[in-house]
Amino acid sequence: MMLEEDGVHPDEGTIHAWLDGALDAQESARLEAHVAGCTACASRVAEARGLIAGASRVVGLLDEQPAPLIKPASTPTAGTERSVWRLLRVTPARASIAALLVVAVGIALTHGHLGVDTKSMASDTVASGVAPIRDSVLNSAIARRLATEQPPRSVAPAPVVAMPTPPAVASAQTTNFGNAAAKVLAGRASILAQRDSTGTQADRTRAGVGQLAAGAAVAAERVTVAAKAADSVGRSALMGRAKGVAPSVVPGECYRVESASPATWGSVHLPMIVALDSAGTDARILTTSGGETETRAFLQYNGADSALFRLRRIGFSGSMTLGAAGATRTGTIRSSASATRDELSGVPAIPVTARLVSCPAS
Amino acid sequence: MVTPDRLRALFNSYHQPLVRFLTRQLGDRDWAEEIAQETFVRALKQETIASERSWIFAVAMNLARDETRRDTRHRRRLELMRDEAKAESVVMPGPTSMERDEERAMARQAVESLAERDRDALLMRDEGLSYEEIAAALDLSVGSVGTTLSRARRRLMEAYEALQSANTAEPA
Numbered sequence: 001m002m003l004e005e006d007g008v009h010p011d012e013g014t015i016h017a018w019l020d021g022a023l024d025a026q027e028s029a030r031l032e033a034h035v036a037g038c039t040a041c042a043s044r045v046a047e048a049r050g051l052i053a054g055a056s057r058v059v060g061l062l063d064e065q066p067a068p069l070i071k072p073a074s075t076p077t078a079g080t081e082r083s084v085w086r087l088l089r090v091t092p093a094r095a096s097i098a099a100l101l102v103v104a105v106g107i108a109l110t111h112g113h114l115g116v117d118t119k120s121m122a123s124d125t126v127a128s129g130v131a132p133i134r135d136s137v138l139n140s141a142i143a144r145r146l147a148t149e150q151p152p153r154s155v156a157p158a159p160v161v162a163m164p165t166p167p168a169v170a171s172a173q174t175t176n177f178g179n180a181a182a183k184v185l186a187g188r189a190s191i192l193a194q195r196d197s198t199g200t201q202a203d204r205t206r207a208g209v210g211q212l213a214a215g216a217a218v219a220a221e222r223v224t225v226a227a228k229a230a231d232s233v234g235r236s237a238l239m240g241r242a243k244g245v246a247p248s249v250v251p252g253e254c255y256r257v258e259s260a261s262p263a264t265w266g267s268v269h270l271p272m273i274v275a276l277d278s279a280g281t282d283a284r285i286l287t288t289s290g291g292e293t294e295t296r297a298f299l300q301y302n303g304a305d306s307a308l309f310r311l312r313r314i315g316f317s318g319s320m321t322l323g324a325a326g327a328t329r330t331g332t333i334r335s336s337a338s339a340t341r342d343e344l345s346g347v348p349a350i351p352v353t354a355r356l357v358s359c360p361a362s
Numbered sequence: 363m364v365t366p367d368r369l370r371a372l373f374n375s376y377h378q379p380l381v382r383f384l385t386r387q388l389g390d391r392d393w394a395e396e397i398a399q400e401t402f403v404r405a406l407k408q409e410t411i412a413s414e415r416s417w418i419f420a421v422a423m424n425l426a427r428d429e430t431r432r433d434t435r436h437r438r439r440l441e442l443m444r445d446e447a448k449a450e451s452v453v454m455p456g457p458t459s460m461e462r463d464e465e466r467a468m469a470r471q472a473v474e475s476l477a478e479r480d481r482d483a484l485l486m487r488d489e490g491l492s493y494e495e496i497a498a499a500l501d502l503s504v505g506s507v508g509t510t511l512s513r514a515r516r517r518l519m520e521a522y523e524a525l526q527s528a529n530t531a532e533p534a
Contacts, residue, residue: 012516013509022493022508048512055515058522059488061469062386064462314530 009041010034015048053301060281248307248324249299251280254359255322256288257331259352265333266295266316270352274309274320275359283309290360311335322354329354369406376418377402379489383419386485387426389470390444397425413498419486420499427478464529472521480514487511 010018010031017023018031035041249255258271265272265285273286274297285295294313297320301308304324311318318335332349377398384394401422411417473481479500486496493507502510 011509012512013506015508016512016515017493017508020487020493020508020511022504051512051515051519054519054522055484056488058469058472058518059386059485061466062389062473063382064466 008034009038012044012048015041015045016052019045019048019052050300057281057298057300060279247302247304248322248329249276249280249302250325251276252278252359254286254357255354256357257320257322257333257352257354259333259350263333263350263352264335265320266311266313266318266335268293268295270333273357273360274354286360306331320352325356327355369402372405372414372418373402376415380418380422383485383489384422384426386473387423387481388430389441397422397429400425413495415491416495416498419489419491419495423482423499468522468525468529471525472518475521476514476517480510480517483507483510484514484518 014023014027014031018028023031035045254273254275256271256273257265263270268285268287271288272293273288273290275284275286276299277283280302281299283297283299285293285297287293295316296312297309298312299307300310306324307322309320309322311320316335316337318333320331320333322331323329331352331354333352334347334349336347380398380401381391381394384397385391388394388397401418404421405411405418408417473484476484479502482500483496483502486499491499493504496502496507497504500510
C-alpha cells in the first residue's frame with residue numbers, strides 16, 4: 001500500500017506502532033481520532049492488524065517440530081485425501097511395530113557389535129549414556145501410542161505394496177552401530193521436541209508472567225504496554241466495543257457451530273465441531289459425532305470480542321467469525337469453492353450460533 | 363560484576379525466550395542453546411548491564427550472526443545430519459503432519475527471505491521486546507522501529523502467501 005504523505009494520514013509504521021502500543025498517549029489519541037473519521041485509514045488499520053496477527057502466526061510456525069509418529073486414523077471416510085502413507089498401506093499400528101522393530105534391532109546390533117552378552121544386559125542397553133528419565137519418557141510415549149492405536153481393521157495382507165517392516169530390518173542389519181543408535185536417539189529427540197512444542201504457548205504466557213515478576217521497572221512498562229494494547233483494541237472502531245480481558249476462544253476447547261437452515265463451510269455440513277488445538281493456533285473441523293474431516297482452520301485473530309478463523313482446505317476458501325465467550329455466541333460463516341481469499345468478497349455470510357461443548361474423544 | 367543470584371534471575375527471565383528467538387533465527391535448537399549459554403557467560407563478565415533485555419538479545423544476535431558467517435560449514439553439516447536422521451527414521455509422519463511440515467518449511471523460507479534487520483526486529487518483537495529495546499539492540503531510532511516492523515510483517519506475509527498459493531496451485 002502506498003503511504004499518503006500529506007501530513008494528515010498516519011503512515012503505516014505509525015499505525016503498527018499504535019497497534020503495538022508503542023505510541024505515547026497524545027499521539028495515540030490523535031491517531032485514534034483520525035482513524036475514527038477516516039475510512040481509508042480505518043481499513044489500513046484493519047489491514048495492519050491482519051498483518052500483525054498473520055506475521056505472528058507465521059513466526060510461530062517456526063517453532064513447530066516435525067511430528068514423529070502417525071496420528072491414529074480415526075475414520076475410514078477420509079479416504080480421498082492424497083496420502084503417500086495410505087498408498088503404501090502403512091497403518092499406524094504397522095508403523096509403530098516397524099519403529100519398535102528398528103529400535104530392537106538397534107539394541108541387538110549394539111550388543112552384537114560390542115560383543116556384549118545381550119541376555120544379561122537387555123534392559124539398560126542403549127540407555128547407557130542417556131539420562132534414564134528420557135528413556136521412561138520415550139518408552140511411555142511409545143506405550144501410549146500403541147495403546148491408542150486402533151487394531152488393524154483387516155488381517156488380509158496388503159496386495160499392492162508389502163508393509164515396510166522386512167526391508168527396514170534388512171537395511172538396519174547392514175548399517176553400523178552408529179546409525180542404529182542415531183535412530184534411537186532421533187526418535188527420542190523428536191518425541192521430546194514434540195512435547196516441548198505443544199507447551200510453547202503456555203510457556204510463553206508463563207514467561208510473560210515471569211518477566212513481570214523480574215523487576216518493578218520492567219513490570220510497570222509491560223503493564224503499560226499491555227493496557228495500551230488492550231485499550232487500542234477496545235477503542236478501535238473496527239473491532240467492536242467490548243473491553244473484556246479474556247480472548248474469545250480458548251486453546252483446547254471445542255465449539256459446536258450450527259445454522260438455522262442447512263449450510264456448509266467448505267465441504268463440511270453444519271452442524272460441525274470446531275476443535276481448537278492446544279496451542280490455540282489451529283483447529284480441526286469435526287462432524288458432530290467426532291469424526292475427522294479433511295477441513296481445518298487456523299485462528300487468525302482472537303480478541304476480546306471476536307475470533308476469526310480461516311478455512312484451510314484445498315479448493316476452498318472461507319472464514320468464520322465467532323463472537324465473545326458466552327453461553328451461546330453468534331457468528332457468521334462464509335466459504336466458496338475457489339482457491340483465493342479475494343473471491344470471498346461476493347459471498348454472503350451465513351449467520352450461525354456456536355456453543356462450547358466437550359471435545360469428542362479422538 | 364554480575365552476581366550469581368543476578369545471573370540466575372537473568373537466566374530465569376530470559377533463557378526460554380532467548381532460545382526460542384535463536385532457534386527461529388538459526389533453525390536449530392541445539393545450536394540455539396549453545397549460543398544462549400555463551401550469551402549468559404558473557405553477561406557474567408559484565409560490570410553492569412543497563413538495559414538487560416536489549417543487551418541480551420543484541421549479544422545473542424551478534425553471536426549467532428558471527429557464527430553463521432564464520433562457520434556455515436557447521437550449519438550445513440547440522441542440516442545434513444538432521445535430514446539424514448529424518449530420512450533414516452522409520453517413524454513416519456501422517457498426512458496432517460506432512461502438511462504441518464510443509465507450512466513450517468514455507469514459514470522458514472519466508473522468514474529467511476527478509477532483510478536481516480527486518481527479521482531481527484520482527485523476532486525480537488515477537489519475544490515481547492518494546493520499541494525502545496528493539497531500537498537499542500539494533501541501533502535504530504525508536505521512531506523507525508514501527509516502519510521496520512510494518513515492512514517486515516508485510517514482506518513476511520507476502521512471501522508466505524506467495525509460497526502458499528504456489529503450493530495450492532499444484533493439482534490436488
